[in-house]
Amino acid sequence: MELPSTKPYLLRAIWEWCCDNGFTPYIAVQVDARTVVPREFVKDGQIVLNIGQDATNKLNIGNDLIEFQGRFGGVARQLSVPVGQVSAIYSRENGAGMAFEIGEETASSDIELPDDAAEGDSDEPPPEPPRPEGGRPKLQRIK
Structure with a gap:
């Protein structure tokens, strides 16, 4: 029996931590055909x-x-964003958060995006969160 993923629990925990501490939680999402977002804001x-x-x-x-x-x-x-497509969650103010690997179930050939959004290589890393004044964001990659 396969254990359920810890990813949604970690997303909820970091979201709550951000909100409790007055930070703004952001998620970076690798868009695929199942992701329902305004396509005009999808870049690469x-x-x-x-x-x-x-x-x-x-x-x-x-x-x-x-x-x-x-x-x-x-x-x-x-x-509507599949949890498996979230590549990072972090605080806008200080970059603290966590990065995740995107599951293998989303091969680049399965992604159907408008021509202007499909130009990016799906193997590229997620966009780096904004750098806070005085330091580098503290993201931890988990597998």
Whole structure:
């Protein structure tokens, strides 16, 4: 019997830590055909999303999906992100958080994106979170 992934539990824990300490939690997502996000904001097959309490409505970080409503250009959108596609969660203010490897189930040939979003190589690392003043972000990669 295979144990369930620890990833959704770690995502929820870091999200809660960010919120409890007044930080803004961001997630970096490797977009695939199952990822429901505004495609016009996808760059090189990736998108970074603010999942803070002030930026989301009806946020649910489940074991399989992260679902919420967010506003883009003043328009409310329903978003759905497979947990397996999250490559990092971190605090915008200081970069503290955690990076994850994307599962093998998403081969680049399975990804169907608009032509402008599909130009990036899916083997590239996720975008680096913004660097805080006075130091390097503290992300830990887990497998």
